[in-house]
Amino acid sequence: MDKTLLCALVVAFFYWIKQVYLGYTAWELTAEVFPMGLAVGLIYGDVPKAMIVAAGISLMYLGINAPGGQLPADKYIAGAIAIPLALQTDMKTGVAVALAVPLAMIGAQLLNLKKVITVALVPVAEKQVEAGDSRGLTRTTLIYPMLLGIPLFYLPVFVSVMFGAKVVTPIMNAIPDWLMHGLVVSGGLLPAIGFSLTLMMIGKDKYLPYFILGFILISVLKVPTIVAAVVAACVASVVLVMKQEIKKENTANE
Amino acid sequence: MSDEKEVQKISASEPETLTKHDINKTWFRWWLMAEVSNNFERMQGLSWGAAISPVLKKLYKDPKDFKAALKRNIIFFNTEAIWGGLILGSTVALEEQKAKSPEMDADLVTSYKTGLMGPVAGLGDTIDWSTIYTLILAAASAIAAKGSWLAAVMVMVAGVLMYMEGLFFTRIGYTQGRKSIMSILKSGMINQALEFANILALMMIGSMTASLVTLKLTIKTQSVNVQKILDNAFPGILVLLAFFGIYWAMKKKKISAPIMIVIVMALCIVGAFFNIV
Numbered sequence: 317m318d319k320t321l322l323c324a325l326v327v328a329f330f331y332w333i334k335q336v337y338l339g340y341t342a343w344e345l346t347a348e349v350f351p352m353g354l355a356v357g358l359i360y361g362d363v364p365k366a367m368i369v370a371a372g373i374s375l376m377y378l379g380i381n382a383p384g385g386q387l388p389a390d391k392y393i394a395g396a397i398a399i400p401l402a403l404q405t406d407m408k409t410g411v412a413v414a415l416a417v418p419l420a421m422i423g424a425q426l427l428n429l430k431k432v433i434t435v436a437l438v439p440v441a442e443k444q445v446e447a448g449d450s451r452g453l454t455r456t457t458l459i460y461p462m463l464l465g466i467p468l469f470y471l472p473v474f475v476s477v478m479f480g481a482k483v484v485t486p487i488m489n490a491i492p493d494w495l496m497h498g499l500v501v502s503g504g505l506l507p508a509i510g511f512s513l514t515l516m517m518i519g520k521d522k523y524l525p526y527f528i529l530g531f532i533l534i535s536v537l538k539v540p541t542i543v544a545a546v547v548a549a550c551v552a553s554v555v556l557v558m559k560q561e562i563k564k565e566n567t568a569n570e
Numbered sequence: 571m572s573d574e575k576e577v578q579k580i581s582a583s584e585p586e587t588l589t590k591h592d593i594n595k596t597w598f599r600w601w602l603m604a605e606v607s608n609n610f611e612r613m614q615g616l617s618w619g620a621a622i623s624p625v626l627k628k629l630y631k632d633p634k635d636f637k638a639a640l641k642r643n644i645i646f647f648n649t650e651a652i653w654g655g656l657i658l659g660s661t662v663a664l665e666e667q668k669a670k671s672p673e674m675d676a677d678l679v680t681s682y683k684t685g686l687m688g689p690v691a692g693l694g695d696t697i698d699w700s701t702i703y704t705l706i707l708a709a710a711s712a713i714a715a716k717g718s719w720l721a722a723v724m725v726m727v728a729g730v731l732m733y734m735e736g737l738f739f740t741r742i743g744y745t746q747g748r749k750s751i752m753s754i755l756k757s758g759m760i761n762q763a764l765e766f767a768n769i770l771a772l773m774m775i776g777s778m779t780a781s782l783v784t785l786k787l788t789i790k791t792q793s794v795n796v797q798k799i800l801d802n803a804f805p806g807i808l809v810l811l812a813f814f815g816i817y818w819a820m821k822k823k824k825i826s827a828p829i830m831i832v833i834v835m836a837l838c839i840v841g842a843f844f845n846i847v
Binding site: 336337338339340341342343344345348350351353354357363364365367368370371372374375376377378379380381388389414417420421424430431432433434435437438441442445446447448450453454456457458460461462494495497498499501502504505506507508509510511512513514515516517518519523524526527528529530531532533534535536541544545547548549551552553555556 | 600604612616623652696707710714718719730766767768769770772778810813816828830834841
């Protein structure tokens with residue numbers, strides 16, 4: 317089979333699983349950018365490049381992963397389209413990551429569209445419940461959204477992967493060097509956004525010194541990542557133990 | 571009164587006993603459908619009803635009771651589905667209780683489940699997604715940045731383990747019932763685990779920022795190489811400053827991630843145009 321066709325079939329299917337949400341964690345085995353990258357890389361015979369592009373996309377949107385929630389960007393559609401295009405053409409990885417940005421913005425609207433359309437299922441389900449038809453209820457809940465997902469999620473990705481390279485290649489050739497270089501530089505800096513987002517979500521500002529400590533471990537002391545993880549676990553343990561000791565003392569004093 | 575009850579018991583056929591298989595199956599159905607029919611009116615409500623319907627059918631032999639049970643289980647519902655296993659399991663236990671003693675107020679089931687969905691979603695989102703999964707993603711990204719396929723295996727294993735986690739929660743919810751769920755949610759254990767994870771996460775994100783974020787100045791005068799001076803004083807200081815610039819803009823200026831991405835790209839392109847970076 318033609319590589320492009322095979323790739324389009326596979327990534328469109330993966331993306332469909334993700335946005336239909338068939339199986340609450342099934343997308344982690346399919347549409348998450350790394351399995352997606354692995355599949356695309358295997359098809360085109362260049363796994364390392366696919367994984368590097370996937371890493372760039374993942375880092376940029378790190379911290380955007382509340383399932384079912386309102387997401388400002390859809391990194392999955394970005395992965396489904398940008399990774400194949402990066403391998404179909406000789407696009408630099410930094411440029412592929414840049415290409416992911418507008419895709420993710422457009423994709424974010426698709427899920428909202430699904431949630432608007434599926435409101436129409438509610439009266440159907442209510443009728444079935446009134447009739448005690450539990451099989452019908454399952455059908456309404458499961459099958460109809462799956463069908464809706466074909467035009468809404470499957471086809472856009474399929475078409476983009478099939479024909480995207482034809483659109484992208486002339487544009488890429490027209491890009492001047494300084495612009496290309498700027499995109500590559502931004503590829504190095506964009507992960508900072510993902511990390512910032514994660515920090516905002518899990519950390520309070522009082523935790524920032526831990527962040528700086530971790531940064532210095534690598535940038536100044538240049539320890540291996542595994543060692544950094546062990547140090548981090550030790551620091552966390554020490555803090556918890558000390559807190560408990562203080563608590564004990566306080567209760568003893570009272 | 572007691573006579574009436576006797577009559578009721580004889581006329582209505584007894585609810586079937588639920589087996590472990592029923593609980594596993596209910597979790598599987600919930601895992602499969604939880605977000606599939608998610609919509610702006612009921613959120614996960616229909617999925618919840620569909621997931622739990624086979625159990626209800628086993629419990630309520632009178633079609634009228636069955637319909638009533640289905641009806642109260644398709645109302646608005648929204649939570650984090652894995653930790654939602656706790657609610658799922660304990661709701662099945664409550665429905666079983668209700669089927670055995672019809673005089674029990676059905677509103678209890680509804681209000682229990684509605685009251686719990688918020689706090690459970692908060693815990694599930696914070697612990698599973700914002701902390702654990704984000705850390706897994708960060709680690710996988712670090713591996714993938716070197717071109718390795720192992721990153722894919724990592725997140726796939728995570729997907730399977732999270733399925734098992736939800737199954738575990740559903741079983742606990744069913745066997746322990748609602749009282750212990752409340753005590754689990756309120757216990758200090760969770761807070762301690764969360765704090766441990768937070769500190770670990772922050773340090774790891776710090777170290778990953780150092781290894782994965784790159785920014786170098788190319789600007790030079792005849793005798794001074796700015797980047798070299800910075801590297802000698804504090805290796806990575808430029809990246810650290812850039813990071814805090816972005817962090818500050820997003821947190822204090824409330825700039826959203828997609829907008830921030832565009833800003834960073836624009837700045838980099840401008841920098842490249844003037845040969846600064």
